[in-house]
Amino acid sequence: MHQLRRNVFIYLRRHYKYGILLLVNISLLLFNIWILTNTSSVKSSNTKKLSLEVIEHEYYKTLDDYEKGVHLRPQPIYAEEKNEPFEKDKTRIDEVYTQAQHKYKVPLKYDYSERSSYIVPSIEHQGTIKCSRVMKNDEQEINKAESLHIERPGKIPVPLETYQWWLSRCKDFRRARGYVEVATEQEEKWPLAFSLSIYRDFEQAERLLRAIWRPHNIYCIHIDVKSPLIFHRTVRALAKCFDNVFIASHLDKIKWGDVSVLLPDINCMRDLIRYYRGRWKYFINLTGQEFPLRTNYELARIAEIFNGSNDIAGSLSRMEMDRVIHKWGHRWSITYQQMIFYDTFEQKTQFYENVTFYKGEMHGLFSHNFVKYVVESKIGIDYLNWCKDTGHPSEHYYNVLNYNKYLNAPGGYYGMLTIVCLS
The missing domain is CATH 3.40.50 (Rossmann fold)
Incomplete structure (x- = not known):
């Protein structure tokens, strides 16, 4: 044994160059094995991330699935499970999107997902419900709409x-x-x-x-x-x-x-x-x-017919005078444990001597000149300040300005009634 070690030592000393070369080769081999191992783990990690991205978006597999309503119960594509390159899956997804966009003439919206924590608006075929018939109280159409609502219950709001x-x-x-x-x-x-x-x-x-x-x-x-x-x-x-x-x-x-x-x-x-x-x-x-309930085109037609006049509701009979002859305010209610709006029964000074109060909705169709009158005229500004301690001023502010002729509000009501029908 001792003689064998001695012979190996003599051999290495005479041929040391070959020994160094052997050690270098062994080192390179070990280094390559280490690189391959780490590359494999990185690829595995990336595949998982890509899979999660696909799961999150929940794409359709085929256009047939979209047409059949399968998009309500999507089958996500998992790059890792299929052991396919992600780019190949992405290409197939893009093809489905392109087909759908071409057929429906509209871009696909965000899809419904059973897996995700929310449901978002999407283009979805709702059957043959006729909204015009529902608005006319068509019993058969209303029943059809109600059954559709039961089949597809309310959505979880989008964060x-x-x-x-x-x-x-x-x-x-x-x-x-x-x-x-x-x-x-x-x-x-x-x-x-x-x-x-x-x-x-x-x-x-x-x-x-x-x-x-x-x-x-x-x-x-x-x-x-x-x-x-x-x-x-x-x-x-x-x-x-x-x-x-x-x-x-x-x-x-x-x-x-x-x-x-x-x-x-x-x-x-x-x-x-x-x-x-x-x-x-x-x-x-x-x-x-x-x-x-009207399209933008119909609203434009209505505006053309009014041609500078306002569409503001107003009623003398519905006006509750305690809202304008008394001061109103907020106070804490022990009974209801919250702030309430109440009538103080304190007498309020009159706005104008001859003003007539009308009650109506705060929403309407206001001409450009009327809006300018509201925010820039002395009467509009004074009346807004006067309304600050009245009851529910949103139900009489625009209405009083519009219906009192002597206040000279542009587009106001002058006692003439014209009925115009839209074809």
């Missing part, structure tokens, strides 16, 4: 964080949600300005904006100061996606019953006159919980 992510890509969002980017000549002749007073239900408010939005109109959004910060940020992100949508320059805290209910519209009116004077002919005030 505002998700909306913020979508709104970070404005062009894609507008295309996916189907905003109408064109308008008829009639609509462009009669541009409209809208105010939206919102404080909750962003999804509903966005649906409302989508229904009324046209590129030639102007839109002002007022957000209640009491709304959560994330709601404010999401609404502002929505406004940034459109050149003709803006947030009111002054936001107020809205309290039920008092003059603050009027302020969202007044704030938007001031901004529309100050910054967009001449770019619109009529003003329509809405809340986030409303939805139009």
